[in-house]
Structures are given as structure tokens and as C-alpha cells.
């Protein structure tokens with residue numbers, strides 16, 4: 001089964017990517033700091049788009065009480081997410097440090113658009129840590145429970 005990242009989250013990632021791309025085209029310290037940020041951020045975003053955000057595509061169906069056996073495919077993603085969570089949180093720390101450098105450079109250069117982007121990205125990381133990652137982990141745990149219940153029901157039938 002294929003799991004689709006909810007559209008608003010997909011668009012948020014794309015918008016952040018676009019803003020970063022723009023910042024990397026700046027000259028001087030702003031461009032340098034933005035390119036450094038892009039280097040540390042890219043593999044992290046790829047991993048999120050692969051394992052952290054697609055499970056959230058099941059939230060609607062699960063919240064309506066819907067379940068089917070194909071949903072257990074999500075466990076391959078959420079098990080990896082749980083295993084990689086400490087590394088992903090550490091990546092956020094590296095990203096935030098790179099963001100602080102970019103913000104300082106952007107403030108000096110009077111690039112208020114880039115300063116605004118850095119604030120948005122810090123907020124984005126916080127939302128992921130407090131809401132998105134835990135929600136994706138819960139999707140996996142919920143699906144595992146439902147699947148075990150289904151197996152139990154088949155055995156007792």
C-alpha cells in the first residue's frame with residue numbers, strides 16, 4: 001500500500017525548500033550559511049518524506065475507525081522512524097545551529113525575508129518534534145494493535 005503525505009505538510013516542505021533555494025543564491029555570508037544549511041537539511045528532509053510524514057496519511061482513516069490489512073505495510077515505515085528518531089532529533093539540533101548562523105548573517109545583510117524563513121524553519125522543526133513525529137509513531141502503534149486484535153479475532157472464531 002502506498003502512503004501519501006497529507007497535502008498541507010507536503011506543501012510546507014516544498015515552500016521551505018523554495019525559500020532555502022532562494023537564500024542559497026545570495027552572495028556573501030548569507031549564501032555561505034544557506035548552502036551549509038542546505039547540506040545538512042537535504043538528507044533530513046528526504047528521510048522525513050520517506051518515513052516520518054507518509055504514515056500521517058492514515059490519520060484520517062484510522063480516526064474514523066477504518067482499518068484494513070494493507071495498512072500494516074505502514075509498520076515498515078514507522079518501525080524505521082522509531083529506530084531513527086534519536087538520530088532525527090539530533091539532526092534537528094544541527095539544523096537549528098546552521099539556522100542560527102544563517103539568521104545572524106541575514107540580519108546583518110538586511111535580508112528580512114531570509115530571517116523570516118529561519119524562524120519558520122525553527123517552528124517547523126518544533127512542530128515535527130511535538131506533533132508530527134509522535135503522531136506518526138502512534139499511527140504505527142495503533143495499526144499494530146488493530147492488526148493483533150484482528151489476528152486474535154480470527155483465532156477465536
Ligand SMILES: [Fe+2]
Pocket residue numbers: 013045048124128
Ligand atoms: Fe521537515
Ligand SMILES: [Fe+2]
Pocket residue numbers: 044048092125128
Ligand atoms: Fe525535520
